[in-house]
Amino acid sequence: MDVGSIPVLKSTLPRRLVRLREMHSLSQHALALACSISPSTLNEIESGLAKDLKVSTLLKVCKRLRVSPDFLLGFDLDETLVRAPLLIVARVEGKCRVCDHLLIPSEPHPSSECMMFLSEKGRSNEYLSAFFGFPLSAVTLFVEAEYQIRRHRRPNQAG
Amino acid sequence: MLKSTFPRRLVRLREMHSLSQHALALACSISPSTLNEIESGLAKDLKVSTLLKVCKRLRVSPDFLLGFDLDETLVRAPLLIVAGHS
Numbered sequence: 001m002d003v004g005s006i007p008v009l010k011s012t013l014p015r016r017l018v019r020l021r022e023m024h025s026l027s028q029h030a031l032a033l034a035c036s037i038s039p040s041t042l043n044e045i046e047s048g049l050a051k052d053l054k055v056s057t058l059l060k061v062c063k064r065l066r067v068s069p070d071f072l073l074g075f076d077l078d079e080t081l082v083r084a085p086l087l088i089v090a091r092v093e094g095k096c097r098v099c100d101h102l103l104i105p106s107e108p109h110p111s112s113e114c115m116m117f118l119s120e121k122g123r124s125n126e127y128l129s130a131f132f133g134f135p136l137s138a139v140t141l142f143v144e145a146e147y148q149i150r151r152h153r154r155p156n157q158a159g
Numbered sequence: 160m161l162k163s164t165f166p167r168r169l170v171r172l173r174e175m176h177s178l179s180q181h182a183l184a185l186a187c188s189i190s191p192s193t194l195n196e197i198e199s200g201l202a203k204d205l206k207v208s209t210l211l212k213v214c215k216r217l218r219v220s221p222d223f224l225l226g227f228d229l230d231e232t233l234v235r236a237p238l239l240i241v242a243g244h245s
Contacts, residue, residue, distance in 0.1 A: 053206070054205070068227045069227060070220050073207070
């Protein structure tokens with residue numbers, strides 16, 4: 001992690017940015033447009049050629065890709081966020097606001113349970129997507145799969 | 160964000176580290192006037208390089224200074240070390 005110096009703009013940031021953009025099925029042009037930045041600026045950032053970056057630009061990109069600055073800047077070492085977007089990793093000790101589960105730093109929190117808890121309470125997938133900060137498509141797929149799994153489990157449990 | 164959360168947390172952390180504006184500016188290789196603008200919430204924007212320098216000196220993550228980390232307890236106990244062995 002090249003924290004505290006600009007090398008982070010040459011490796012970690014471009015790598016994570018490209019990966020996230022592709023996860024969201026966005027072209028460079030579409031992301032640039034969504035963030036109100038020029039495609040050439042975004043291209044420079046993704047190529048690791050940007051010498052520096054405005055915080056406002058970073059925040060626009062974070063907002064669109066639904067990640068925190070820590071993740072893009074390489075402070076969050078856990079890259080599983082990209083591989084498994086339904087995993088929440090706490091940074092500070094505390095309680096989950098949904099389930100009161102104790103959050104232990106660096107240990108994954110089963111956000112899937114919280115998501116299903118809210119879903120069963122009648123919250124829409126759009127609400128869950130906004131609440132947990134995951135793409136709507138991922139939430140929809142997850143919730144549908146989870147309900148299917150539960151439907152299959154119930155007869156077995158009864159037996 | 161640059162007008163409220165960031166300045167408030169920055170000033171609080173700087174004072175916790177017993178640093179003057181001038182000392183922090185010097186440690187981060189930025190001009191004292193720039194730091195003063197940031198702390199006063201007058202800075203229109205900020206470079207990521209400056210953000211990273213400040214984070215490094217004050218030993219916090221960008222998420223915390225930018226207000227993404229809602230838990231302000233970090234400010235009350237930044238020097239807490241949890242040992243792995245008794």
